[in-house]
Amino acid sequence: MATIEAIVSVVLVLLVGGTAPPDSVVGNRGGEAQRSYYAAVFLNRGHVSGGVVSNIGLFRRSPGDTAWSNIYRRNLFTFGLGLWKSGSTTRQYIAAGNGLHRSVDGRKTWRVLTDWHTEEVLSVALDPVDSAVIYIATPFGVFRSTDDGARWQKKMSGMNSWFVRKVMVDWSDRSALFAGAEDDLYRTTDKGEHWTPLHVGVPGMEAVVQHPADPKHLLVGTSDDGVRVSVDGGKSWKEGKGLPNTAFYAVCVSSDKQTIYAGGYQTGLWKSNDRGFSWSLLWQDSEIEAIYTIFVHPDVPRHLMVGTSGQGIYESRDGGKTWSKFGLNGCHVKQIELYP
C-alpha cells in the first residue's frame, strides 16, 4: 500500500508541479455521465440539534435523476465535503457534527476518523500528494493527522482564537495552509506547526478562497463586513466595494477563472469581474434568507448553483440570469460538488 501511494505521490507531484490547483482535491474532469452532484446538508427546517432527524447528511443527484437521494446517514449534521483522488484511488470525506467521516470504497462504507477529542468538524483540507495528511477545522482549533486519520494533533501555535471555520491547503505550496478563524485569517508554511495572522482587518472568517490562477489572490467572506480581497498573498487587504456590510458565507471563483461570485445572509448573489474589488448584484430572491455555498460547473461556467439556508439548491444555466429550484427544498445546503 505504501509503495502504491509513493508512486501515486510521484505522479501527482509531476502533474501538479505547484502551478495550478491539483485535481486530486478539487474535483475531477471527466464525462458528465460519470459524475454526480453531491450536496452536504446540514439542517432541515424545524431543528437545531437532537436525536431524531431525517433528511440531512450526504445527498447525491446523478445524471438522469429527478431528485436528490440521501446516500449516507439520515441524521448527520454535515458541514462540508472533501475528495482526494489519484488514478483509481478515491477517498471521500465528510466534515460532520460528530467527526470526520471517510470512505475509501466509493461511498459504500464509511469510517469516522476522529474521536471525542474533536467536536464538530467544520471543514476538511487534504494534502494533494500524501493522502495520509489531513487537516480539519473545528470550534476548538485546527487538527492535523499525518497517519491517515489514526491520530490527531491540535495545531494552533500562533493563533489567537480557537474557533476555526475553514482550513484550506495552498495549492501552490502543499506545506502552506490558510485557516479562517474567528479573529483573523491565518497562514502556515510548515503544515500547521506555526500560524501567522494575515491581518484582514475585520473578524469572522466565513469563507476562504484562493484564486485558482493566482495563488497570491485571496478572498475572504466575513461574518459582518462583506468580502475582503488581497492580491499580494495577504500582505494587504481591500474591501470589496458595492457589497452590503453583512455576512458572506460563500465566495467562489468561476471555472472561467475571471468571474467571482459571493453570497451570504440576505444578500442575494453578487458578481465581480475585477478580481473582487468591486461587485454588482446578480440575482436576489426574497425567499432565500441566505446563500451558504456557490457552485460553478467546472466545464460550463454559465452553469451555476447556490446552496441556501432552508430553500435547498437553486440552479441557473445562463450565467445567473434565470434560476430554478434544483431540489432539497427545506434543507440547509452547505456545499455542492461534482464528483466522479
Add this chain to the structure above:
Amino acid sequence: MGALGALRTSNVIRFSLCALVLTCVSARSLPAQGESSPAAQFEKRRQRLLDVVSQERDRGFFTVTSKFITGRDTEWAMAMLDSLTTDEGIGGMFYSYTAIGTYLRLKDQLPDSIKRKIRQAYRTRTMYRGDTENHWVMYYTGIYLAAQTWPNEDRSQWFNGKSSTENFKEAEQWLNRWMNITSTIGQGEFDSPTYFIVFMTPVLTLYEFAKDPAMKRKAQMTADLLFADFAVDHLGGNYCGGHSRDYPDDIANPLSAPAALWAWLYFGEPKTELWGETRYHPRHRGGWETASGATSSYRLPEIIYRIATDRSRPYIHTETKRVRNIIRFGPEKNPPAYKYMYMTRSYALGSLQGGILQPIQQHTWDVTYISEKPNNTIFTLHPFYSGKELAMFFPEEQKFLSDEVNRYHLVYTNPNKWNSSSPYEQTFQHKDAIIVLYNIDKEARQSHIDGFFPKTLDERIEHNSGWIFCRAGSVYVAFFPLKPYEWIEEKVNWRWRSSVAKNGVVTEVGSSDEDGSFEEFQHRIVKSKPAFNNFDKTFTVHYKTRRGDEMKFTFGGERTLNGKKVDFRTYKFFNGPFIQSERGSGIVKMTYENRVRELDFNKVIIKEWQQSKQ
C-alpha cells in the same frame, strides 16, 4: 486477549487494589430500619411507579421495560419494542443508550429476532453524538455498553466504522473524563430540573450494566454526586434556585419539572403522587424516564435522603459550577458559574451571579416556596437574546442562530419568555435577601425586565413605602423595584414589568417561623429602604436587611457585605453544612449529623464513617 480484554483486566486489578483500602464501602449505605425506613418507603414508591408506568402506552423503551418487569401487557410491549427497533427513522443519542439499556435489561425475555434488530441498529443507524453535554453522556453510555455487549467485532459491524475495541476505548475515555470533570469543576449543564433526567438515566444505566467494576463504581459515585447536588437545592420536590437550563413552564411551575418525579421517588417529596396532579405532566419531556430509577439496583444512600429532606435548620450553601463550552467570543473555555442557596423549611432563595452562563434556557434566581398550589415561585429576568450569545456556544453562522433556536425551543426571541441569560443582569445574595441589578444596553433587542408573580399568592400588596409584599401561606416576600413598573395580567400570573434600562430590584424573604405575622414582617421590612441615589450613574444600591446586614452592590463592580468585599473566586466546589468539596480536588464529602460519606473520584472509592458528635 484483545485490547478490550486487556483494558478490563487492568481495571479489575486496579479496582481490587482500591477495594482493599476502603474504610467502608456499601452501595446500600446506611442500614434500613423497618417499614418506615427510607429504604422501605423507597421500595413502595418504586413498585408504585412501575405499576403506574406499566399501565401506560407511551411509545418508549421505559414503558416497554416497565411492562416486561411487571409482567403486564407484555404482548403489546413486545410489539412496541419491535416497532422501536424496526423504525429506521429513530436514532441518535437518546436511542443510543435506551436501546442497549433495554436489551441488557430484558435480554433473557427477548426473542432472537428482536435482539438481532437491536444489534442491527448499532450497525446501520447514526447514533448521532449531538452537541451538548447531556447528548454526549447519553451517546457514550450507549456506545460503551453496546461495545461491551458485542466485543471483538470488526469495523464493518458498527455504524461509525470503528471496531468494538475502538468504540469501547473511546467511550470509556470520554465517560471517565466527563465524570472527572463533573466531580472536580462541575457540570456545564448543572442543576437543571429538566435535563437532570438525561444525565441521571444514562448514569444509572451505566451503573447497572457496566461490567468493569471501576466504571460501575464511578457511575455509582456520579449518581450519588448528582443526587446530592439536587438534594441541597431541594425543597418539597422543587429543584430550587438558579439553573443552567430549564423550560419556561417548569420555571413558572417548579413541580411540573421532570426532576420533581425523581424527588418523589428518591426523596419521598412531595408526598402526593405527582402524576395525579394537574400541575405535573408525567409525559412532560420524558417524565417516565424516572422508571429507569425504579428498575435500577442503585439505591440512594440514606445520607443523601436526609440531606434532601431535613429542613429543620436554615442553611447557606454555595457551589461553583462551570459555564458550558465557549467556542468563541470568550476569554476562556469554561469560566466558573457561582451558585448561592439559602434554604429554610418553607422556602428557598437561590441565585447564580448573573451574566451569560448558558445560552437559551438559563434561570438566574428565584424564591421557591412550599405550597399546595401551583406556580409557587417568584423571580425576575431580562429576556435577552442575540445571535452572538448563541454563537458563543454553537458553531453555526451567527446570524441564523436566533432563528434556528427559536424554531426548536419556540420561545428564545419571545419578549415574554420566562427563561433567559443576560449580560445585563447581575445578582448579589446574602441569606434571604437578594439585590438584582440590570444595566440594559441601548442596542439590546429587549429593553424591559419582567417579574413572575403567581396568581396563587394569597396576598399581593403594593405598600406606599415602595415595597410590594406577597404572602403564600406562611411565606412572605418583600420586593422593592428601583424604577417604575406596571402589572400585566396573564393566565396564571401577574407579569411585573419595568421598561427602564438601568434598573433593579431588592427582595427579602421571610416566614411565620422567623417573622411572626405577615404584618410584623412588613413592619420590619419598611424600616429599611434600599438606597440608590444617583443610580443611573453609579449603578450602586445599598441595602440594610431586616437582620441588620449591610449589602452594597455596584453593577459591574463590587459586592460588599458589612463592609467586606465578597469575592466569588473564594467559593469552593461545594460548601455548606451538608456537602463540602474543594474545587479540583475530586473529593466530595457529605455530612449529616455524625455521619459522613466521602466520594473520592481520584481513587474511585467511597468511604463512610461516623464522626464523634461535637
